Amino acid sequence: MKAARAQGDLSENADYDAAKDDQSMTETRIQELEAQLKNAVIIESSSEADVFDINKTALVKFCDVDETEEVTLVSTVEADVKNMKISIESPLGKALYKLKVGQKATVASPDGSYDVQVEKLL
Structure with missing residues (x-):
């Protein structure tokens, strides 16, 4: 200046x-x-190997449409929906956070509810 x-x-x-x-x-x-x-806020990640946690990637089955996607759970700042980096504060992230492999959860989104399942951690 x-x-x-x-x-x-x-x-x-x-x-x-x-x-x-x-x-x-x-x-x-x-x-x-x-x-x-x-x-x-500091988020502690789980030491359990089979738990879907922040900064982990998993194959997630969207049960209602029988499709599987690679999803990475991230903080809100790192979220990038186009690349399936999902915030743990989003409806999908909240449903998936801390699920174990094989567990299902229902996502309560503004567009309606749908079921997801953690197929495999990558």
């Missing part, structure tokens, strides 16, 4: 305006990160 200020009249200084916008976005991002740190 110092370099932009040095260019003179700030009322018509595009570099200064761009620098102010960048500063504002950076400050907003800092506030977001501080809020995440303030609200962060």
